[in-house]
Amino acid sequence: MIPKDRISKHKEQRIEEKIAQFRVGKEMEAVQEIIEFDKTPSDLKADMDRFVIGQEHGKKIVCTAIAFHYRRLGQALKEGIVDSKGDIDIALRNTRTPKANIMIVGPTGCGKTYTSETASSLVGVSFVHEDMTKFSEVGYVGQNASDILVDLLLAAGGNPNVAQMGIVYFDEIDKIATETIAYKDVSGRGVQKGLLHMVDGSDNTVHIGKERIFLSTKHVLFIAGGTFENLENIVKKRMRRQDLKGKWRNFMTTDDLVEFGMERQLVGRFPVRVVYDQLTTQDLKDIMIKSEDSALLAFHNDLMAWGIDLEFTDEALTEVAKQAELEGTGARGLISVLHRVLLEDMYHLPGNYTGEFVVDNNYVKERLG
Numbered sequence: 001m002i003p004k005d006r007i008s009k010h011k012e013q014r015i016e017e018k019i020a021q022f023r024v025g026k027e028m029e030a031v032q033e034i035i036e037f038d039k040t041p042s043d044l045k046a047d048m049d050r051f052v053i054g055q056e057h058g059k060k061i062v063c064t065a066i067a068f069h070y071r072r073l074g075q076a077l078k079e080g081i082v083d084s085k086g087d088i089d090i091a092l093r094n095t096r097t098p099k100a101n102i103m104i105v106g107p108t109g110c111g112k113t114y115t116s117e118t119a120s121s122l123v124g125v126s127f128v129h130e131d132m133t134k135f136s137e138v139g140y141v142g143q144n145a146s147d148i149l150v151d152l153l154l155a156a157g158g159n160p161n162v163a164q165m166g167i168v169y170f171d172e173i174d175k176i177a178t179e180t181i182a183y184k185d186v187s188g189r190g191v192q193k194g195l196l197h198m199v200d201g202s203d204n205t206v207h208i209g210k211e212r213i214f215l216s217t218k219h220v221l222f223i224a225g226g227t228f229e230n231l232e233n234i235v236k237k238r239m240r241r242q243d244l245k246g247k248w249r250n251f252m253t254t255d256d257l258v259e260f261g262m263e264r265q266l267v268g269r270f271p272v273r274v275v276y277d278q279l280t281t282q283d284l285k286d287i288m289i290k291s292e293d294s295a296l297l298a299f300h301n302d303l304m305a306w307g308i309d310l311e312f313t314d315e316a317l318t319e320v321a322k323q324a325e326l327e328g329t330g331a332r333g334l335i336s337v338l339h340r341v342l343l344e345d346m347y348h349l350p351g352n353y354t355g356e357f358v359v360d361n362n363y364v365k366e367r368l369g
């Protein structure tokens with residue numbers, strides 16, 4: 001670090017100008033990317049399929065909502081920028097688009113967060129992950145709604161206009177249901193109410209040091225995910241009462257979510273609802289074989305860096321998938337099982353061996369046994 005008094009006034013000004021230029025450049029890039037967004041829902045899903053395996057029904061709905069959100073925003077921005085003669089601030093402020101936030105219900109490790117994160121990188125917008133179990137009402141210890149704005153700003157490299165076009169993911173939204181959290185000193189209802197305006201789209205001022213930064217959430221896409229244990233029973237019970245037949249996921253209503261303990265107003269702001277399935281053994285196997293950034297691929301690349309070419313036989317992959325399924329943590333189980341299988345070799349092989357390293361069925365059983 002150069003002492004501040006060693007930098008001349010002139011230089012300091014130049015640096016500030018450069019940083020400002022860089023920011024504007026980044027902002028133009030981000031805006032341009034949204035304006036030019038032309039992925040159809042099926043394009044987006046095809047891209048998503050390279051990473052997120054299974055969840056065919058859910059991915060279709062999620063990709064449709066996301067593609068429409070960004071296409072709509074892009075088109076509105078295009079007009080807005082013409083009207084404002086190139087002023088992005090004004091264009092963003094004047095752009096009004098309806099927004100359809102998304103709620104994903106599904107077991108742990110089935111790809112809820114992963115879908116959202118992948119979508120943000122495919123669209124090219126910033127992504128924020130908020131763990132709702134850390135939230136409490138304003139005035140209590142813990143995170144509250146305004147922290148989300150700061151996180152969003154950070155994810156966007158400090159650029160408020162880039163932040164305004166990002167995706168915010170609420171993880172474990174079901175943990176702020178009224179009942180679940182009632183044993184704590186704070187009420188889930190309060191936390192849920194605290195999110196209403198933000199999710200809807202509100203104008204905010206974020207105070208960072210001496211700076212006051214305007215940040216609207218009007219264009220931010222919110223995705224909420226949760227396991228919602230027992231929701232299935234709530235829906236099925238109602239289906240029996242009303243003599244409805246079919247898959248429960250097609251019948252889940254706002255009332256069911258309210259019965260679970262969610263605030264009606266909050267649920268209403270997440271109109272696009274999706275239920276993700278438990279991943280099957282075949283899905284888990286496919287993740288290892290097909291997903292472009294699967295845990296297996298990561299291990300493969302790690303070992304390749306030592307000149308070791310890791311190879312699993314088909315039977316060995318089936319065995320790993322079966323073992324992972326027993327863990328009951330969805331695709332997360334793959335990481336821990338693979339780790340257990342490979343740990344010894346990851347310790348001994350580097351430096352002692354190069355070339356092919358084949359793992360077969362017996363080997364997996366031996367290591368896990």
Ligand SMILES: Nc1ncnc2c1ncn2[C@@H]1O[C@H](COP(=O)(O)OP(=O)(O)O)[C@@H](O)[C@H]1O
Binds near residue numbers: 109113294
């Ligand atoms: N459907 C899937 N396809 C490919 N990988 C998946 C899938 N589901 C989960 N994973 C892997 O497991 C990890 C944990 O999944 P995540 O999406 O965080 O689970 P959750 O549904 O609990 O949010 C992801 O980072 C990803 O590597």
Ligand SMILES: [Mg+2]
Binds near residue numbers: 171172
């Ligand atoms: Mg998650």
